[in-house]
Amino acid sequence: MTVRPGKYGARDIALIVLKQVDAGEAYANLALDRVLEKYRTAGQDRAFVTELVYGTLRSLNTLDWVLRQHIRQPLERQTPWIRNILRLGVYQIMYMDRVPNPAAVNEAANQARRFGHPGAVKFVNGVLRNVLRRLGEIGFPPLEEDPVGHISLKYSHPAWLVERWIGELGVEETIDLCRVNNVPPPLTVRTNTLKITRDDLIELLSREGLPAEKTRYAPEGVVLGGTGGLRGFLPFDRGLFQVQDESSMLAGHALSPSPGSLVIDAAGAPGGKATHLAQIMGDRGTILAFDVHPHKIKLIKENCARLGISCIRPVLADARQLPEDLNGRADFALLDAPCSGTGVIRRRPDSRWRKDPGRLPEILELQREMLEGLSRCLRPGGVLVYSTCSVLHEENRDQVENFLRLNPDFRAEDLDPYLPPGLDEGAEEGFIQLYPHRHGTDGFFIARLRRRD
Numbered sequence: 001m002t003v004r005p006g007k008y009g010a011r012d013i014a015l016i017v018l019k020q021v022d023a024g025e026a027y028a029n030l031a032l033d034r035v036l037e038k039y040r041t042a043g044q045d046r047a048f049v050t051e052l053v054y055g056t057l058r059s060l061n062t063l064d065w066v067l068r069q070h071i072r073q074p075l076e077r078q079t080p081w082i083r084n085i086l087r088l089g090v091y092q093i094m095y096m097d098r099v100p101n102p103a104a105v106n107e108a109a110n111q112a113r114r115f116g117h118p119g120a121v122k123f124v125n126g127v128l129r130n131v132l133r134r135l136g137e138i139g140f141p142p143l144e145e146d147p148v149g150h151i152s153l154k155y156s157h158p159a160w161l162v163e164r165w166i167g168e169l170g171v172e173e174t175i176d177l178c179r180v181n182n183v184p185p186p187l188t189v190r191t192n193t194l195k196i197t198r199d200d201l202i203e204l205l206s207r208e209g210l211p212a213e214k215t216r217y218a219p220e221g222v223v224l225g226g227t228g229g230l231r232g233f234l235p236f237d238r239g240l241f242q243v244q245d246e247s248s249m250l251a252g253h254a255l256s257p258s259p260g261s262l263v264i265d266a267a268g269a270p271g272g273k274a275t276h277l278a279q280i281m282g283d284r285g286t287i288l289a290f291d292v293h294p295h296k297i298k299l300i301k302e303n304c305a306r307l308g309i310s311c312i313r314p315v316l317a318d319a320r321q322l323p324e325d326l327n328g329r330a331d332f333a334l335l336d337a338p339c340s341g342t343g344v345i346r347r348r349p350d351s352r353w354r355k356d357p358g359r360l361p362e363i364l365e366l367q368r369e370m371l372e373g374l375s376r377c378l379r380p381g382g383v384l385v386y387s388t389c390s391v392l393h394e395e396n397r398d399q400v401e402n403f404l405r406l407n408p409d410f411r412a413e414d415l416d417p418y419l420p421p422g423l424d425e426g427a428e429e430g431f432i433q434l435y436p437h438r439h440g441t442d443g444f445f446i447a448r449l450r451r452r453d
Contacts, residue, residue: 010045011088011107014052015115018084021057021350028057028350048098055089056084058182060158060347063087066094066138070130081115082124089128093135101132131394147171151178160357161342168393173437177391180437181346189241190249190272191220192307193279196240198222204235216440217420218249220279241309244272246342247389247434247444251336252276254432254446255385256418259284261331265375266319269296271303271312273336278309287312288326290319320366320373329376331383337367339388339395343443346436364394371403375410378451386447396445397431404449413450 008016013035020031025093032053035041041049056063067075075083089108093101105128112124141149147166152159155178165174191198198220204222205212215221222241230236230243252273257263259281265274269287277287289300289312300314317323319335340363345352371386378384386403388395404410412430419427423439426432434444 010041010048011052012042012111012114013039013045014049014056015081015084015088015111017049017053018056018088019080022080022084025213027347027348028053051096051183052088052091054184054349055095058062058352059091059095060087060350060353061158062153062156063090063094065153066090066131067127069151070127070134079117082112082117082120085115085124088122090131093128093132094138105129105132132364143171151175155179155182156352156353157181157345158352161352161355164392168230175400176437177435181352183346185245185346185436185442187224188215188244188246189222189224190218190244190276190279191222192240192242192275193220193320194283194308195238201235204240208233208235215246216317217423218246218253219420221246223248236307242272242275242303242307244276245344245442245444246385247439247441248336249276250419250423250434251334251385251387251444251446252280253420254387254415254448255280255332255334255383257281257285257332257383261285263287264322264326264328264330264333264377265289266312266322266333266335267291268300269293270370271314272300272335273305274300274312275303275309275317277332277334278304278311281311283309283311285311289314290317290322292316292318318373319370322373322377326377328379330379331382333374333378333382334385334387335370335374336387336389337370337395339363339367339390340392343389343390343391343434343436343445345443347442359379360392360394364399367395367399368403371399372407375403375451376406380451381453382451384410384449384451386445388445388450389442390445391433391435391443396433397447400431400447400449409452411452412448414449415446415448418448425440 017031017035017273020026021028036046057136064075067090068408085108089104092099092104106126109121109125112120140154143150148159148163151174152162157178190199202212202222211225212222215223257277257280265287268274269291274287291297294316297314297316304312341351386400390396415427415430415432423432431447434441
């Protein structure tokens with residue numbers, strides 16, 4: 001349908017984003033950025049739109065479950081506009097105090113008039129008033145009788161993922177993990193220690209009006225507060241820091257390449273970990289940063305230029321088939337493998353609904369092939385770090401243990417000497433699994449392997 005012209009409010013802008021995501025036209029973060037720029041949304045309106053979009057997408061299964069109890073026709077038969085007007089309305093009623101509930105219902109009815117068809121106003125108004133009237137009667141499946149259904153609906157996570165976590169972590173810890181996944185994560189950055197110290201960066205950011213504090217573990221990490229974006233922010237443009245989660249910084253320390261080394265980053269784009277390795281090496285040596293996508297090679301080059309790093313050589317190649325002249329040459333190698341992304345659900349609210357357990361075997365095979373391809377490049381005594389942003393054991397410890405069984409010339413190596421205190425659970429075995437609810441970082445796995453002499 002054609003959207004009626006006129007001045008759009010924050011709720012309308014949120015609806016436009018949700019419709020694009022629902023229609024499969026874009027990922028949420030890309031659609032949100034594009035629409036916010038198009039309508040020049042700033043300040044409190046920008047924050048309100050972001051909260052509406054991400055909150056609605058995060059709670060999608062819960063909102064649809066509530067709506068199905070109040071409409072006769074399947075929700076899927078509604079137009080994308082009406083379907084998302086209803087979702088927005090239920091989200092505001094159930095989770096937001098900023099707008100009074102009657103006002104939220106009226107706003108939804110007005111949207112139905114602008115974006116809907118004849119009769120949509122009465123339909124939307126009736127459904128949301130029924131939801132509002134019966135709000136206190138909404139009950140989730142009992143936790144004791146149906147823990148998967150209860151947690152999945154109350155905390156808005158896919159049932160298949162909840163079932164797996166209950167089996168591995170137990171009910172209480174699964175609830176803790178789901179709760180944390182529903183809270184927007186902090187923005188963490190890595191100090192570019194080639195240009196500035198962490199203390200000096202924090203002081204500089206404070207003078208710029210940006211609250212900043214040290215991260216819990218990584219010695220160069222900084223947590224930022226109160227920022228809506230870094231584009232055009234002078235300290236960022238000057239290359240004084242790089243956006244990176246603390247867990248990813250720990251992967252660099254797990255490898256700890258020495259200055260002058262030959263290092264391979266097998267999945268190097270957009271350059272966050274490669275540039276961190278360059279910092280650890282004092283920008284001395286050679287880092288070959290491979291990626292299979294040409295446009296991502298450009299991102300590596302741009303980050304190197306901004307950060308003032310010269311030892312990285314971006315190379316277009318597939319990590320499964322690295323050049324044969326690298327066999328047995330690398331001192332250090334990093335594989336931050338493509339994965340399910342189950343450790344970064346809190347950063348991408350719509351991603352939880354895109355996860356498909358049926359694709360896991362394909363992902364596992366890709367990881368295995370990349371690990372095998374990269375391992376051939378290590379010299380005797382060389383070190384390989386394998387990492388993922390996953391919390392699924394098949395992609396993590398199982399993958400590494402299978403590699404070690406097939407490659408007896410490699411062994412797991414104690415991570416304790418390379419990681420800060422407080423991260424010792426399993427580290428002595430050469431593996432560590434980070435969780436958002438335990439460590440405050442993204443869900444992340446790190447293993448350190450050494451090729452035997």
